[in-house]
Amino acid sequence: MRIAMIGTGYVGLVSGACFADFGHQVTCVDKDAGKIAALHRGEIPIFEPGLDALVVSNVKAKRLDFTTDLAAPVAEADAVFIAVGTPSRRGDGHADLTYVYSAAREIAAREIAAVLRGFTVVVTKSTVPVGTGDEVERLIREANPSADVVIASNPEFLREGAAIRDFKFPDRIVVGTSDERGRKVLGDVYRPLSLNQAPLMFTARRTAELIKYAANAFLATKITFINEIADLAEKVGADVQEVARGIGLDNRIGSKFLHAGPGFGGSCFPKDTRALVKIAQDHDVNLRIVEAVLGVNEIRKRAMARKVSNLAGGSLRGKTVAVLGLTFKPDTDDMREAPSIPLVTGLLDMGAKVRAHDPVGMEQARKELPDIEYCDDPYTCVKGADAMVVRRAGGAAGGRQDHAGAAGAARCALAERQEDHHAGAAADRGPCQRRADGQDAGRARRRDRRLPRPLWFKNIAGDADRSRHGRHLLAPDSRRSRTERRRRDPVRRVP
Ligand code: NAD
Secondary structure, three states: OEEEEEOOOHHHHHHHHHHHHOOOEEEEEOOOHHHHHHHHOOOOOOOOOOHHHHHHHHHHOOOEEEEOOOHHHHHHOOEEEEOOOOOOOOOOOOOOOHHHHHHHHHHHHHHHHHHOOOOEEEEEOOOOOOOHHHHHHHHHHHHOOOOOEEEEEOOOOOOOOOHHHHHHOOOOEEEEOOOHHHHHHHHHHOHHHHHOOOOEEEEOHHHHHHHHHHHHHHHHHHHHHHHHHHHHHHHHOOOHHHHHHHHHOOOOOOOOOOOOOOOOOOOOHHHHHHHHHHHHHHOOOOOHHHHHHHHHHHHHHHHHHHHHHHHOOOOOOOOEEEEEOOOOOOOOOOOOOOOHHHHHHHHHHOOOEEEEEOOOOHHHHHHHOOOOEEOOOHHHHHOOOOEEEEOOOOOOHHHHHHHHHHHHHHHHHHHHHHHHHOOOOOOOOHHHHHHHOOOOHHHHHHHHOOOOOOOEEEEOOOOEOOOOOOOEEEEOOOOOOHHHHHHHOHHHHOO
């Protein structure tokens, strides 16, 4: 099959490279000439594990090409995928994506219509409001009434950081078209996956468009639910991670997306939940649950800086906070709506000096957060800091190890600082070093008792955390003794 992929971003490039890997002939088109030039030089414009090798091997096999000019690839294509960005409107916080979506689809549709030749399926892979397919069809037919074309919807469910795996081993593939010829072409495009038992679900176009929004809104709701439970767990002295495990083992609930954290962000959930609310309003439907999810999530993201301040003794003025992990999740350089943005700006507003490190996202982060100091390695970042925020989520071994190691180093750095403040206290840096290396933790713990006011990890999601799992915040003096906790916490006093 010949495929033209319009839009060579996270979705377009990954999908294009995977389709080429299936054996299709793929041309990725982008209007960003710099991006296409970089791809021609063999440079991958985004960070996505495994993508560089996949692109290089398929370019070498002459199955994958890049261009800024869509005329030729579209004219020859059996299927033209639209994978352009559909961002949320900035500024007022209320999503009205209609104009952004319209602009994207109109440009694409008009350009496509002029060059279509033979039977072609035009497929919207971008996440678009329900009815966008109808509008794309209208625009194409208006520009080229004789075009032999079917417009289909094929929403993408890949996750950044695991995009290639998600694309090649999807839970399902949703294809929205009622046209038999369209179904046949897309069935052939996805044949390698359906042969591999991936469920290929054919639906009507509008249903496919809604499936994507409903899926993202449901996942965002699950995250927000456990975040609110984390707040309650903190107040009543329960461990939210155990609560999550306890409910997640129920097959009706499932364990995924039950990791309490600083609120959801990223390139999809925030804009898609806002768009869904907007779509519903346009149809006189109130999606009260999704509206509540959005409100709760905004408040949560803003509250994170206050949590740091409280843990650091109530004021951050003049203090240095080290932030490890900036992108919206590990293994991506994507900073779109990352929860680190409200966190860092909140810390700055409170008078803190912020230093940060991210294994892959610092170049993108600099554009969003220009007023902080960037450190090339996590150890330099945390050295001498008054508090440290470790942002990480499951599934990122590299990031996790980096940050866990740095957490150990930070603990030492902070302990050393405290020793300086408490002249005469025994200074023994050996155990700290071993702990940073993950060794001799028991001995380190014993010897740490000699340190004044030990430091501790605290889960930024709200739950006191005795392990190194979950998202952690390290702040000086934030550890309360068990006796003190029992005294303060009436629930714990009940036998
Ligand atoms: P992106 O911003 O990374 O990439 C979009 C690309 O489209 C850009 O390179 C841009 O230059 C290009 N473009 C825009 N208009 C164009 C045009 N007329 N012709 C050619 N190129 C054009 O966006 P993305 O993250 O890949 O997302 C694309 C769509 O997929 C969005 O609707 C998004 O919601 C959806 N989606 C994204 C993800 C994800 O994880 N990023 C997952 C599933 C679905």
